[in-house]
Amino acid sequence: MRTSSFAATCKRVVNRVGLPLFDSGTDPGPSFIAFLNEATPDSVFRGVAEELAHATTVVSLRFADGVVMVGDRQATAGYIAERDVRKIAAADRYCALAISGTAATGLEFIRIAQLSFEHYEKMTGRLLSLEGKANYLSPLIYRTTTTTPFVVVPMLAGYDTARKQGRIFRYDRIGGCYEQPNFDVIGSGTPFAESTLRLGFREGMTKDEAINLAALAVYEAGDNDPSTGGPDFVRNIFPMIVTVTEDGFEELAFEETSERFRIINQRRTASGGRAEGDLR
Amino acid sequence: MSMSYYVAPEQMIRDKAEFAQKGIARGRSLIAAVYQAGVVVVAENPSVSLNKVSEIYDRIAFAGVGKYNEYDRLREGGIRWADQTGFTYSREDVDARALANYYAQHIGDMFTDGAKPLEVEVLVIQLASAQQASKIYHVAFEGTITDEPQFAVIGGESELIRARVAEQFDPAASFSEQIQHCVTALSGAERTLPVQDLEIARLEDIGERRTFKRLTDAEVSEILAS
Numbered sequence: 001m002r003t004s005s006f007a008a009t010c011k012r013v014v015n016r017v018g019l020p021l022f023d024s025g026t027d028p029g030p031s032f033i034a035f036l037n038e039a040t041p042d043s044v045f046r047g048v049a050e051e052l053a054h055a056t057t058v059v060s061l062r063f064a065d066g067v068v069m070v071g072d073r074q075a076t077a078g079y080i081a082e083r084d085v086r087k088i089a090a091a092d093r094y095c096a097l098a099i100s101g102t103a104a105t106g107l108e109f110i111r112i113a114q115l116s117f118e119h120y121e122k123m124t125g126r127l128l129s130l131e132g133k134a135n136y137l138s139p140l141i142y143r144t145t146t147t148t149p150f151v152v153v154p155m156l157a158g159y160d161t162a163r164k165q166g167r168i169f170r171y172d173r174i175g176g177c178y179e180q181p182n183f184d185v186i187g188s189g190t191p192f193a194e195s196t197l198r199l200g201f202r203e204g205m206t207k208d209e210a211i212n213l214a215a216l217a218v219y220e221a222g223d224n225d226p227s228t229g230g231p232d233f234v235r236n237i238f239p240m241i242v243t244v245t246e247d248g249f250e251e252l253a254f255e256e257t258s259e260r261f262r263i264i265n266q267r268r269t270a271s272g273g274r275a276e277g278d279l280r
Numbered sequence: 281m282s283m284s285y286y287v288a289p290e291q292m293i294r295d296k297a298e299f300a301q302k303g304i305a306r307g308r309s310l311i312a313a314v315y316q317a318g319v320v321v322v323a324e325n326p327s328v329s330l331n332k333v334s335e336i337y338d339r340i341a342f343a344g345v346g347k348y349n350e351y352d353r354l355r356e357g358g359i360r361w362a363d364q365t366g367f368t369y370s371r372e373d374v375d376a377r378a379l380a381n382y383y384a385q386h387i388g389d390m391f392t393d394g395a396k397p398l399e400v401e402v403l404v405i406q407l408a409s410a411q412q413a414s415k416i417y418h419v420a421f422e423g424t425i426t427d428e429p430q431f432a433v434i435g436g437e438s439e440l441i442r443a444r445v446a447e448q449f450d451p452a453a454s455f456s457e458q459i460q461h462c463v464t465a466l467s468g469a470e471r472t473l474p475v476q477d478l479e480i481a482r483l484e485d486i487g488e489r490r491t492f493k494r495l496t497d498a499e500v501s502e503i504l505a506s
Contacts, residue, residue, distance in 0.1 A: 018385075019358070019383070020357055020361055021353060021357045032363060035360055035364075036364075111367065115363055115366075115367055122334070122335050122336070122359045125329075125331065125334075
């Protein structure tokens with residue numbers, strides 16, 4: 001993730017005064033974005049944002065009862081700007097949303113997604129389906145890419161309450177949405193994290209196995225990619241680990257997260273830095 | 281050639297008020313009441329899906345009686361206003377009093393300038409926080425706004441029901457006690473309301489950001505049986 005000093009310029013939302021009421025012809029319905037468009041001025045950027053290496057690593061992986069997502073905590077601006085950024089958030093009770101790209105745009109993206117899903121639920125009295133949430137993000141990404149010089153590429157993973165299984169959706173920078181059958185990675189640490197997942201993934205893993213593999217993938221990325229922050233034993237900052245199952249979104253407690261990374265680190269120390277053993 | 285007749289302003293207001301009151305009187309009533317840990321809304325509503333009580337924001341609920349399409353539009357406007365205000369500023373800046381004022385302005389404007397007055401009455405309910413006590417804002421069909429610290433009744437027989445609620449009202453009653461009291465007040469002595477004709481929701485702090493919850497028929501049955 002890269003920080004940007006242009007956060008203020010990204011706030012494209014203008015507050016209007018009074019009760020927003022519409023007649024039946026112009027009513028924007030339960031979509032928060034459609035409603036905001038009523039109050040959004042034309043953007044000035046005309047072009048497509050350059051793709052940058054998104055200084056981040058977030059992985060997600062499907063297991064028997066849901067999905068696990070692990071993400072590093074570092075933000076860079078040519079140097080390490082932040083060490084404790086939270087790049088994964090609960091978009092709602094049943095889905096986790098992670099971001100890579102420009103920090104300002106990404107964090108605003110998460111806020112809009114969270115708000116939109118809750119807005120839909122309150123307006124209609126029912127939850128948006130997981131696929132509905134995934135599709136909703138596409139035009140939002142396209143708009144960011146074409147109306148600002150900043151790129152945000154999110155990753156959505158959640159529990160589909162209708163199908164009773166975890167599902168993962170990946171995006172490209174212009175909003176294409178592709179469901180992934182097994183796992184997904186975003187950010188500059190992708191080659192290292194993805195290799196780890198490729199070698200370690202098995203169908204129907206337990207939650208515990210899935211968490212260990214996903215944590216290892218981010219550990220590998222932190223070890224090899226200069227823009228990904230691995231576990232920080234000096235400051236006690238560790239990548240975020242979250243799961244989404246039938247019971248909803250859950251973030252692992254600090255003690256459990258730190259313990260998992262401590263074990264990986266001890267194993268790696270014991271083998272002199274080489275990746276050895278069963279779960280490397 | 282058409283002739284326009286002079287109508288005294290007093291007469292016009294009286295006619296409009298009578299029109300709106302008639303519309304509201306056709307609908308069934310609802311009660312919002314403070315209890316020990318929050319605020320509960322008990323509505324007589326035979327419809328399963330056309331709600332009278334809804335969530336507006338983290339600590340704010342909406343209740344309306346009268347013409348469904350008219351108060352539902354107000355509900356939607358309220359959710360949009362709240363979500364947009366919270367997004368622009370902060371979640372704590374979304375204030376029920378401001379929303380109640382917007383409702384009062386709109387309903388008042390429709391009463392004086394509209395083609396016809398809105399046939400609705402609404403409540404905006406704010407759950408207590410560290411800074412303030414729970415409040416129930418009542419907006420009448422002509423835009424009059426009042427705030428009630430303990431309970432409010434809107435709908436057809438509101439005067440009668442209000443008197444029944446006021447009898448032995450206890451703001452420190454438990455959740456189920458208050459529901460039982462409200463259901464009894466709503467139905468009166470002559471009839472009993474079946475569970476499927478009741479719509480009950482509450483605002484209460486249970487350690488989560490959102491405090492609104494709608495009760496299922498099973499939960500209502502259990503409370504009424506206890």
